[in-house]
Amino acid sequence: MSEAAILTEGLSKSFGTQAAVSNLNLQIQPGAVYGFLGRNGAGKTTTMRMLLGLVRPTKGKMRVLGLDPSLETELMRILERVAFVPQRKQLYGWATPAELVSMNKAYFPRWSDEAAAGLAQRLEIPMKTAFKKLSIGNQSKVALLLALAQGAEVLILDEPTAGLDPVMVDEILRTLIEDHVSQGRTIFVSSHHLGEVEQICDWVGILEEGRLLLEARLEEIRQEFRLVIVSGENLPDAPSADVVSAMTDGRFRRYVLAREAESFAAGLRGQGAAILEISPIGLRELFLHLVRKEAPCTPGNAGAKAAPVSSFS
Amino acid sequence: MLLHLNASSGVPVYLQLEAQVKQAVAAGALRTGEALPSTRKLAAELRINPNTVARAYQDLERDGVTRSVPGGGTFVADGLPGLLKSEKVKRLRPHARQLAVEGRQLRLTREETMKLLEEELDKLGGQP
Amino acid sequence: MYAWKCWRESRARFFFLLTMSSATALLFTLMQGVRERDGWWYFDRQAYTRDPATMVQLVSMMVLIGLWCSGFLSPLFLGATASGSEIEPGTIEYLWTRPRTRASVTWTHWCICLAEMVVVAVAPTYLAAAILGKLTGFWYFPLLLMAPWMTVIVGLPILGLTTLMTALRRSASGGLIYTAAVISVYVAVRQIITVPLHLNLPPLFAGPLVWLMNSTPFVPVNLAHPLFPWMGPFPWGSLMRCIFLAAAFPLAAQYLLKRAEV
Numbered sequence: 001m002s003e004a005a006i007l008t009e010g011l012s013k014s015f016g017t018q019a020a021v022s023n024l025n026l027q028i029q030p031g032a033v034y035g036f037l038g039r040n041g042a043g044k045t046t047t048m049r050m051l052l053g054l055v056r057p058t059k060g061k062m063r064v065l066g067l068d069p070s071l072e073t074e075l076m077r078i079l080e081r082v083a084f085v086p087q088r089k090q091l092y093g094w095a096t097p098a099e100l101v102s103m104n105k106a107y108f109p110r111w112s113d114e115a116a117a118g119l120a121q122r123l124e125i126p127m128k129t130a131f132k133k134l135s136i137g138n139q140s141k142v143a144l145l146l147a148l149a150q151g152a153e154v155l156i157l158d159e160p161t162a163g164l165d166p167v168m169v170d171e172i173l174r175t176l177i178e179d180h181v182s183q184g185r186t187i188f189v190s191s192h193h194l195g196e197v198e199q200i201c202d203w204v205g206i207l208e209e210g211r212l213l214l215e216a217r218l219e220e221i222r223q224e225f226r227l228v229i230v231s232g233e234n235l236p237d238a239p240s241a242d243v244v245s246a247m248t249d250g251r252f253r254r255y256v257l258a259r260e261a262e263s264f265a266a267g268l269r270g271q272g273a274a275i276l277e278i279s280p281i282g283l284r285e286l287f288l289h290l291v292r293k294e295a296p297c298t299p300g301n302a303g304a305k306a307a308p309v310s311s312f313s
Numbered sequence: 314m315l316l317h318l319n320a321s322s323g324v325p326v327y328l329q330l331e332a333q334v335k336q337a338v339a340a341g342a343l344r345t346g347e348a349l350p351s352t353r354k355l356a357a358e359l360r361i362n363p364n365t366v367a368r369a370y371q372d373l374e375r376d377g378v379t380r381s382v383p384g385g386g387t388f389v390a391d392g393l394p395g396l397l398k399s400e401k402v403k404r405l406r407p408h409a410r411q412l413a414v415e416g417r418q419l420r421l422t423r424e425e426t427m428k429l430l431e432e433e434l435d436k437l438g439g440q441p
Numbered sequence: 442m443y444a445w446k447c448w449r450e451s452r453a454r455f456f457f458l459l460t461m462s463s464a465t466a467l468l469f470t471l472m473q474g475v476r477e478r479d480g481w482w483y484f485d486r487q488a489y490t491r492d493p494a495t496m497v498q499l500v501s502m503m504v505l506i507g508l509w510c511s512g513f514l515s516p517l518f519l520g521a522t523a524s525g526s527e528i529e530p531g532t533i534e535y536l537w538t539r540p541r542t543r544a545s546v547t548w549t550h551w552c553i554c555l556a557e558m559v560v561v562a563v564a565p566t567y568l569a570a571a572i573l574g575k576l577t578g579f580w581y582f583p584l585l586l587m588a589p590w591m592t593v594i595v596g597l598p599i600l601g602l603t604t605l606m607t608a609l610r611r612s613a614s615g616g617l618i619y620t621a622a623v624i625s626v627y628v629a630v631r632q633i634i635t636v637p638l639h640l641n642l643p644p645l646f647a648g649p650l651v652w653l654m655n656s657t658p659f660v661p662v663n664l665a666h667p668l669f670p671w672m673g674p675f676p677w678g679s680l681m682r683c684i685f686l687a688a689a690f691p692l693a694a695q696y697l698l699k700r701a702e703v
Contacts, residue, residue, distance in 0.1 A: 033362055053537070054534065054702065055702045055703070056702060077540075079539060079540040086534040088534065090530060090531035090532050090535070095449075103445065106442040107442070107539045107540055170360065173360040174360055177361070181356070181362060182352075199326075199360050199362070200360065200361060200362050201362065202362050219365075219368075222325040
């Protein structure tokens with residue numbers, strides 16, 4: 001078992017009394033494409049910034065490429081090999097993209113001029129216009145360009161396609177697959193574009209209020225995860241460990257199963273419930289099921305938090 | 314590009330790819346000895362993870378639809394010569410069972426079910 | 442690289458300060474010879490050659506005053522672009538994820554500012570001195586030549602303070618305002634407490650420069666004397682304080698930034 005590209009153990013961060021990240025355990029293997037999903041404020045950005053030394057964890061351990069970002073000497077070695085696209089893609093307003101590229105180049109011996117030029121062209125970036133005069137989309141593209149041409153082993157991308165039009169998103173995906181995933185580089189990406197995540201990632205982790213609700217291979221989600229819609233009396237909340245989430249929807253209960261959906265349904269049938277549907281569940285639906293706050297099963301309690309039962313595969 | 318994906322079909326991507334390659338071979342659109350695009354190229358074109366393509370290619374090779382050459386490259390194999398007739402029948406039987414069961418559940422007559430099968434075979438064209 | 446970025450970003454301010462200090466130095470030097478005749482200006486070289494020693498002293502004093510102003514302003518404006526100032530605009534997320542330690546970033550900026558301060562102080566003064574010497578034929582003005590260097594040394598604590606305040610306030614404008622505030626408060630408090638507490642806090646900026654002014658005259662009576670016999674006691678204490686603060690402030694900024702979370 002090779003060393004994980006990104007590892008966290010019990011990683012926690014609190015800002016005052018507010019817990020941004022709680023007890024996060026991640027293990028991202030080299031060459032994996034890991035989609036980090038969650039609502040705004042779930043703690044994705046904080047996690048990424050901890051890995052890059054911008055924020056100090058309150059508790060827990062983290063390693064990037066086997067090195068500890070909280071030690072400055074090791075952090076420097078991490079930063080030589082890791083490319084980062086922050087959420088707020090702010091660069092020096094007075095500089096043109098061409099100047100930003102030549103400034104950035106000097107830090108990274110593995111920088112590829114060819115890749116940079118090719119990418120600048122494919123992403124249609126105006127290289128001679130001052131950064132502050134660029135549109136937000138173009139500014140994001142510049143930030144992406146700087147990271148993608150770096151020749152890094154690990155890419156940590158915080159909402160890289162936010163604000164980009166579909167053609168540009170497509171180009172970015174193509175570049176990621178062709179120039180990075182195919183070269184065995186690790187990608188740790190957070191995004192709200194669930195469709196794109198579903199396409200290129202092989203792992204997903206869903207974060208909510210600082211906690212990892214679910215971590216699974218996308219293949220497993222497609223093959224094993226099922227949505228089971230049931231109607232009946234006295235339906236259980238969390239009847240087995242395979243139940244990822246249970247929600248009430250009018251007269252029905254919607255269960256999301258991580259595996260063994262058929263036997264679960266059979267069990268409920270045995271209790272007299274009627275199974276209306278067993279269907280595969282896409283990433284978007286799974287995500288909404290897990291993080292949306294709906295009324296729990298007890299009556300008269302509308303609007304309170306549903307209690308998702310997390311099942312780790 | 315011959316291969317494409319349907320994101321909303323609920324069918325895993327690698328299965329879609331396998332099905333499409335098999336269909337193309339069966340219909341004669343992909344001929345024996347023809348090269349399939351490399352894992353990396355196909356993944357980049359379809360904007361999907363190369364592992365998914367690799368998985369599909371592995372399964373296709375296991376099923377004898379394609380073969381890979383030392384030094385790289387995946388090519389359409391020539392029609393499973395190594396497989397016994399009995400093996401081939403064994404492979405097809407679950408699909409036949411499914412067709413029969415579904416036809417019965419939908420209350421189609423035997424003739425109607427057989428007609429469906431014949432129509433699909435006609436559509437494929439190629440060998441009789 | 443970062444050094445280039447520091448230069449490029451402070452370029453406009455640097456040229457502004459250089460232009461202002463050069464203009465004032467040249468003005469003070471050349472205006473002595475400007476006279477009016479027949480409704481128009483003309484330049485009277487005689488004004489310089491009539492009493493060269495006095496002219497040199499006069500011009501030196503004026504240039505020195507100009508030097509005080511630019512010497513005070515340049516570290517203030519140049520220091521405001523220290524790395525702490527990138528926190529609020531957000532470019533810090535880029536800067537601090539490059540493989541360079543935060544300390545090296547802080548000190549690189551400081552060095553660039555020092556170089557710029559030297560040019561802003563030395564170039565105009567030496568230019569003025571050269572012109573003065575050429576016009577008067579009197580080439581002895583050691584203190585005028587020493588003055589810009591002392592100005593730079595005295596300006597370094599202000600550079601450090603601006604760097605520190607910028608790190609504290611996390612923005613350029615905040616750093617600038619707070620530095621000005623700290624200096625004003627210090628000067629005011631220093632003035633106020635001398636009476637009730639009989640305490641004479643050291644002056645911030647004035648020490649060596651006042652010494653320069655008080656050392657009379659700029660021209661020695663007896664050239665044969667070793668070194669500079671007319672001078673008052675060399676302000677070692679003041680200069681040591683300056684050098685200490687010049688190092689202490691940026692070190693404090695370095696510590697603050699190392700611990701900072703953004």
